[in-house]
Amino acid sequence: MKNIMHTAKVMLLAGSVVAAPAITFAADNPIRGNIRIVIGSKSTGGDTYQASSIIAEALAAKIDANIKVDAVGFSAGYQALERVPSGNTLMIFHDQAYLGHLYKQKGYEDPFKQWQIGPSFATNPGNGYLVPKNSPYKNMDEILNAAGNGQTIRVAIQPGGVSEIGYTAMKNAVRLAYPGQEDNLVALNTGSQSDKNQAMFDGLADVINGSVQANEQYTRLPADDQKAMNFVWLTAKSSTLQNANPEGMGQTSRDELLQYASGLGVRVPMDAENDFTFDKEFFFLYNKRMSPEVVAFLDNALAEVFADGKVQETLKKSFFIPNFRTSAEAQKHFKAKRDSYAKIIESLQK
Template identity: 55%
Template sequence: MKAIWNKACLAVVVSAAIGVSASAQAADDCPLPGNLRVVIGSTSTGGDTYQNSSIVVDRLADKLDINAKVDAVGVMPGFQALERSRHGNTVMIFHDGAYLGNLYGVNGYPDIFSKFIVGPTIAINPGNAYLVPKDSPYQSMSDIIEAAGDGKQVKVAIQPGSVSEIGFSALKNAVRMKYPGKEGNIVAVNTGSQADKNQLLFDGAVDVINGSVQANEQYTQLPADDQKAMRFVWITAREKTIAETDEAGMGDTTREQLLQYVTPNVSVPMSADRDFTFDKEFFFLYNKDMDPAAIECIDDALAEIYDEGEIQQQQKRSFFVPDFKPSQEAASYLKEKNDQYQTIISDLNG
């Protein structure tokens, strides 16, 4: 027993002497490369995908004692890089747009559930929103639904085939349910960046835009006579998701104020007994041939990181809601989410 104890002590002393940390020992047992490339489905280094990915990847690199870099390559280059990476040296972080693009039939978007391995979820951006000019006659989503039912066209600026469009589809579905045949009065004005959508609203070219709490809250603080003044009419996140954000909310808009724009205070019906909600969730994607042990290694490392509790505070300071689910649970959950929204899109296209 004494000899065993001495050997154990010697191992600790030797490890300390050569600077081997617990994370380094964990990395030795993990079949991930020393240099990990994390591609994201965005080309912006200032957007939510990059910001959220950087928070998680930095902590993952520290935990596993590896070099990991977030590479903002965009959607198609990201999918292509992932498809080529059979040895696990490249992984991807993206959000629900990864499967929504496929549901909307956007060219180049594969079925991620068959093409890749869906990894763990890491966070929610609760800020997906719809806004109108401050002087708009539409005070609520109910006003917009009623206007469409009365035969008035309502133009909505969106980025087609992604997170931006799913709320638009839900709005059309709500009109279709209440006023069959009138859903065509909800008209998409397809555009690109948030700046482009904002400009359409400033110019009076659209009635409503898809935006976000992070990008558009500043405009809601402007006086009503300012051409750029906006106000929220709908935040698609679940009530419990917004309730998990910091009490201070975002900018000069408190959490209590943000809760006024989610269901049940704002109703966009998805069925006779259920309102539509949508949380924009971020998750890992892996090559189909990635070593299961490497996937398990990332799951275990992230589980430890989230158990430690510090990352949650960092995410909340950036207006993200922590949302870790390990790979198997996440894949099942996101497939169910995919199937739910497929029904809405199919009903509208049918």
Template identity: 60%
Template sequence: MKKFVRNAIALSLMALPMVAMSADKPNFGNIRVVIGSKSTGGDTYQAAAIVSEALAKKLDANVKVDAVGETAAFQTIRRVSNGSTIMIFHDQSYLGYLYGTKGYYDIFNEFTIGPTFAINPANAYLVPKKSPYNTLDDIIDAVGKGETVRVAIQPGGVSEIGYSAVKNAIKLKYPGKESNFIAINTGSQSDKNQLLFDGLADLIQGSLPANEQFTRLEASDQKAMKFVWLTSTRDTIANVNKNGFGGLSKEQIYSYAEPEVQVPMDATTNFTFDKEFFFLYNKKMPKDQIEYIDKALKEIYAEGEIQKTFEKAFFVPNFRDSKAALEHLQAKSEKYKEVLKNITE
């Protein structure tokens, strides 16, 4: 485990005393984990499955992951308060609310925030390989000079926050020109890819594992792409299993991320974004169950095996107990709220 991850885990582990998991164990029975995705092949399901399997062993309980989608997941945990159903999702939980997306809630008031446990460091933006834009700065400057740049995103969350950050950076550098940076709202990754293939988008939101294969193609190929931005921090990317880079070197990966690629939020701060997975609970879920899950996960991460599983799947392990997770996620939400305020004033 690299120093960055060890430090993050160590700080979180120090917050709670080690306990014997058999002592004062609440009765969990069967636990249903609803996730904010309907896909059983996506990163949310994969991350939830890894942590749920480890938690099931530690709690000696049956834990089942159910891919119901965000609306159904939120409605379910609003309804079930006895701890038999909990939720796993990522930053879209609060971003959807900030964007005013139907079916989302203010999670910090409506639910209890549980621990964070992993990062998907792969959030990316790409252009066609034959595009005249080779860097994100090229795109920002082109928009500032009056060119229209069309961006394919899935609205209302993780896909859109990077678009919003670039639009804010354009406004800071070229006030009044940000309207030339246009979102094309679409759905799945394949839909975004197709818009790029068809020449209907100039830039798309994608991911490292989903889109790296297209960067290996010759520029003459209609499907050939190139990365211009990875939103994660350099420290996060440094802890990714290098086998997840495909044909790209670590040096190439670093060249797409901050500080080499800078997206100013204001005069002193650059935008970065790590897609983090975490638990959410019903507001009335018994406190002893919440505390016990925290302690169980603390022991799981102290044992060190789950980190290996996450790293093999190209996630970055990232455990914070519930208290630390709440503070961290609230701070992220406030930061991104300012970005959205700047581009809507």
């Protein structure tokens, strides 16, 4: 009786069309107890935490469960995921899950063998690179030309991920224009976004990997502020960026951000004909032993979340592009993407 009264109350407050599916999913939920989502980043100010929090909140409302997002980093996240096959621990990561393996970084197993690939839910078109606002280098051309002319350029990245593949592309671009000078671009290996930011604040890095979500706030600071920085490159395809809200992020519009995209305001050549681009995508990882029943339940619940339409609005307000695929669709997509970038990494490193 208590549950019936609660259902009626929710339906009166929220409307039967929205509330009824949530109650159905709650009743059918095969995951008992609270759910912990570990993420492959230690930063609560980066894009991984932001995207994960948005989807976790929407999923929690849909299945009427308590869901907590923990920024523990990929190593601790993998360990936590390995211990719990019931679905009470899930993981959210991005392309670094397979890029780290391709780069042969310690701790990165082949995610397609070690885990189950769960649904994708968002693309970040704002993955990019920044310089201090008082930097002598104002754009990518100046950075690449400086390296080509013998200047040492220190680039703060997290090894084995989307930051390293962009760094690899920079080195390749220098090599194409100035053969033999590519080693003037030097990797400063750090951790999550806060570590990369700190490397710039401390004057240890000339360029850092960052994101619109995490770093746009610093681009609004005056040039004499130690934390002030500017974007010089966004790795996403311009077609991906054009799907973002016109208002962009913070005080920077989509059109202003498009000037940092390949083919519009920036060129980072991959070869004589093509520029390098990379869309950073977020997806779930599941314990290999998690039951098909739980996988199907989460697929269906997230499909309903996206069918409702509200999470798309929330994602786009934070400059993410909604990008839902079921587990099976995501597995196929990311395997193909892995294979494509494996060839690119091999060609860039020759």
